[in-house]
Amino acid sequence: MVVRGHGGPEVIEREDFDPPAPGEGDVLLETEAIGLNFIDTYYRTGLYPADLPLTLGFEGAGRVVAVGPGVTDFAVGDRVASGTGRGSYTTHWTVPAAQLVTLPDGIASADAAAMMLKGMTACFLAEDVLPLQPGQVALVHAAAGGVGSVLVPWLRDKGVTVIAHCGSAEKAAMVDADHSLHGGLDHLSSQIRELTGGQGVDIVYDGVGKDSWSASLASLKRRGMMVSYGNASGAVPPISLLDLSRGGSLYVTRPTLFDYVATPEALAHTAQRLFDRMARGVLRAKIGQRFTLADAADAHRALEARQTTGATILIP
Numbered sequence: 436m437v438v439r440g441h442g443g444p445e446v447i448e449r450e451d452f453d454p455p456a457p458g459e460g461d462v463l464l465e466t467e468a469i470g471l472n473f474i475d476t477y478y479r480t481g482l483y484p485a486d487l488p489l490t491l492g493f494e495g496a497g498r499v500v501a502v503g504p505g506v507t508d509f510a511v512g513d514r515v516a517s518g519t520g521r522g523s524y525t526t527h528w529t530v531p532a533a534q535l536v537t538l539p540d541g542i543a544s545a546d547a548a549a550m551m552l553k554g555m556t557a558c559f560l561a562e563d564v565l566p567l568q569p570g571q572v573a574l575v576h577a578a579a580g581g582v583g584s585v586l587v588p589w590l591r592d593k594g595v596t597v598i599a600h601c602g603s604a605e606k607a608a609m610v611d612a613d614h615s616l617h618g619g620l621d622h623l624s625s626q627i628r629e630l631t632g633g634q635g636v637d638i639v640y641d642g643v644g645k646d647s648w649s650a651s652l653a654s655l656k657r658r659g660m661m662v663s664y665g666n667a668s669g670a671v672p673p674i675s676l677l678d679l680s681r682g683g684s685l686y687v688t689r690p691t692l693f694d695y696v697a698t699p700e701a702l703a704h705t706a707q708r709l710f711d712r713m714a715r716g717v718l719r720a721k722i723g724q725r726f727t728l729a730d731a732a733d734a735h736r737a738l739e740a741r742q743t744t745g746a747t748i749l750i751p
Contacts, residue, residue, distance in 0.1 A: 436448065436449060436450070436490065436491065436524040436525070436728060436729075436731045437449075437450045437488050437489070437490055438478075438479055438487065438488060438489045438490075438491060439487055439488045440487065441479065441480055441481035441487075442479070442480065443479075443480075444479070444731075444732035444733070444735035444736050444739075445732060446479065447479065447491070447524075447731050447732045447735065449729055454527035454529070455529070456501060456503070457501050457502060457503035457506075457529055458503050458504075458529075459503055459504050459505050460503060460504075460505050460506060460531055460532055460533070461502075461503040461506070461529050461530065461531055461532065462499055462501070462502050462503065462506055462509050462515070462529070462530055462531075462532050462535055463499070463500050463501040463502075463503075463527060463528070463529050464495075464497040464498060464499050464500060464515055464527070464528050464530065465497050465498050465500050465526070465527055466495050466496070466497040466523065466525060466526055466527065466528045466751050467495075467496055467497040467498065467544035467545070467548075467750075467751070468495065468496050468497070468544045468545040468547070468548035468549075468748050468749070468750060469492055469494065469495040469523045469524060469548055469728065469748060469749040469750075469751070470492070470493075470494030470495060470518070470523070470548045470549055470550075470551060470552055470553070470746065470747075470748055470749075471492075471726075471731075471734050471735075471738060471746075471747040471748065471749060472492075472493065472494060472552050472553065472581060473581070473642070473665055473666075473667055473738065474493065474552075474665075475491045475492055475493075475524075475735070476735055476738065476739055477666065478491055479491060479735065482666065482670070489522075490521070490522035490523075490524055490525055491522070491523075491524045491731070492521075492522060492523030492524040492525075493517070493518060493519055493520060493521060493523060493552055494517065494518045494523055494548060494551045494552040494553075495516065495517060495520070495523035495528055495548050495551075496514070496515065496516035496517075496538060496544040496545075496547035496548045496551070497514075497515065497516075497528065497544060498512060498513065498514055498515070499511050499512060499513045499515055500527070502532075503532075506532045508532055508535075508537075509532055509535060509537070513537060514537065514538040514544065515535045515536065515537055515538060516535070516536055516538050516544070516547040516548070516551050517530050517534050517535050517536070517551065518551030518552035518553075518554075518555050518692070518696075518706075519534045519552070519692065519693055519696055519702070520534040520535070524728065524731055524749065525728075525751075526728070526751040533698075533699045533702070534702065536702060536703060536706040539710055539714070541714060542710065542713060545720070545722065545748055545750075546713070546720035546722075547720075548748050549720040549721075549722050549745075549746035549747075549748050550585065550709065550713065550718070550720050550746070551706075551709075552692065553581045553582045553584075553585050553746060554585050554709040554712075554713075554718065555692055555695075555696060555705045555706065555709055556582050556585075556586075556664070556692050557582055557585040557586040557589050557709075558589070558705050558708050558709050559690065559692060559695035559696075559705060560582075560586060560640055560662060560664065560690070561586060561589045561590055561593065561595075562708065563695055564660075564662055564688060564690055565638055565660050565662075567590070567593060567595050567637065567638065568594075568595075569593065569594025569595065570594065570595075570596065571595050571596070571637040571638070572595070572596045572597075572598065572631055572634075572636045572637050572638075573590055573595050573596070573597055573598070573636060573637065573638045573639070573640060574598045574600065574627060574636045574638070574639045574640070574651070574654055575587055575590070575597055575598070575599050575600065575612070575640045576600050576639070576640065576641045576642060576643045576647050576651070577600075577601065577602070577642050577643055577667065578597075578599030578600060578601050578606075578607075578610045578612060578615070579599075579601045579606035579607070579609050579610050579744050579745070580642070580667075580743075580744070580745075581743075581745065581746050581747070582642055582664070582665070583599070583610075583640075583642070584609075584610070584721055584744075584745050584746075585718055586640060587599055587610055587611070587612050588611070588717055588718055589712065589717065589718065591611075591612070591613070592712065592717045596613045597612040597613050597614075598612065598613065598614045598615075598616065598627060598630060598636060599612035599614065599615045599616065600615075600616045600617065600623065601615070601616070601617045602617065602618075602741060603617055603618075604617050604618070606744060609744060614630055620646065620647055620649075620650040621650075623650040623653075623654060624650055624653035624654045627654040628654075631656070634656045635654055635655050635656035635657075635659060635683075636654055636655060636656060636659060637655075637656060637659055637660065638655075638659060638660045638661075638662060639651040639652075639654055639655060639659070639660070639661050639662060640662050640664065641661065641662065641663050641664070641665070642664050642665030642666075642667055643665065643666075643667050643668050644663065644665060644666035644667055644668045644669055644670060644671050645666070645668045645669035645670060645671055645672060646668035646669070647668065648663070648671050648672070648674075651663075652678065652679075652682050652685065653682070655682060655683065655685055656683065657683035657684065658683060658684050658685070658686070659683065659685055659686070660685075660686045660687075660688070661685060661686065661687045661688070662688055662690065663687065663688070663689050664689070664690055664691070667741075674687070720746060721744075721745030721746060722745060722746050722747070722748055723743055723744040723745035723746060723747060724737065724743050724744075724745075724746075724747040724748075725747075725748055725749075725750055726747065726748075726749050726750070727749065727750055727751075728749045728750060728751045730749075731749055734747055734749060
């Protein structure tokens with residue numbers, strides 16, 4: 436599925452092709468399931484720059500059908516997955532071996548496709564951005580969404596108190612958090628202060644962006660950490676450092692997964708932590724929607740209209 440010009444979901448087009456033999460260090464896999472993520476819409480619209488024509492997608496799982504020269508860690512028939520390889524919206528996907536991990540026997544391809552990018556994102560947010568301790572308090576926006584639905588149980592498994600926020604009562608009811616809020620953002624910070632004895636939260640995980648920025652900052656305790664990791668409502672406007680000072684010497688970071696899995700060793704360590712929590716039952720792939728790969732445009736429409744819950748996967 437190819438994008439030749441930036442725009443709405445309608446710019447995603449089907450294109451037939453003959454898969455080329457993998458080059459040096461590359462692996463060719465037959466894709467069995469593909470993960471849909473909000474970052475895909477950023478590349479489709481041009482918010483994130485990329486050369487055109489463009490095959491969308493970073494997340495998928497399948498079986499190796501060919502390996503290129505220099506590849507020693509994978510062989511034909513291996514079950515593999517990636518959450519950082521570009522161009523997963525395809526039946527046959529060429530991925531650098533350094534961006535692949537071997538799938539454990541107990542994890543299905545559909546579950547891996549639903550969890551790789553979102554699960555590894557939850558991993559670095561919960562474990563690496565700020566190593567939280569039991570008893571600390573986190574606010575998670577879009578808690579019923581792709582990353583949020585993984586991040587909430589991950590944090591709770593660490594002993595972190597989680598205040599979840601969703602856009603509707605229906606979505607809030609789906610989230611197993613210590614406190615589950617929903618609705619408008621105008622009074623969110625006052626609700627947070629009430630729940631935390633006036634202190635605010637230690638950290639906010641915000642994948643919404645522009646619409647929730649002010650409410651997120653106002654919900655933090657003194658020296659709290661604002662983690663802005665997505666732009667579902669649009670990019671965060673320019674900020675003033677004085678706002679951080681006035682808010683209580685606040686910290687802000689805008690991390691991306693790719694900087695936290697930049698080496699094969701870091702990727703393997705992050706995936707191992709994800710697979711461990713899946714094996715222990717802490718995390719379960721919650722696949723709310725399945726679309727055929729040919730219907731990728733419809734999947735984008737549903738995602739951007741906030742009509743999805745949990746993960747959405749595309750099936751070739």
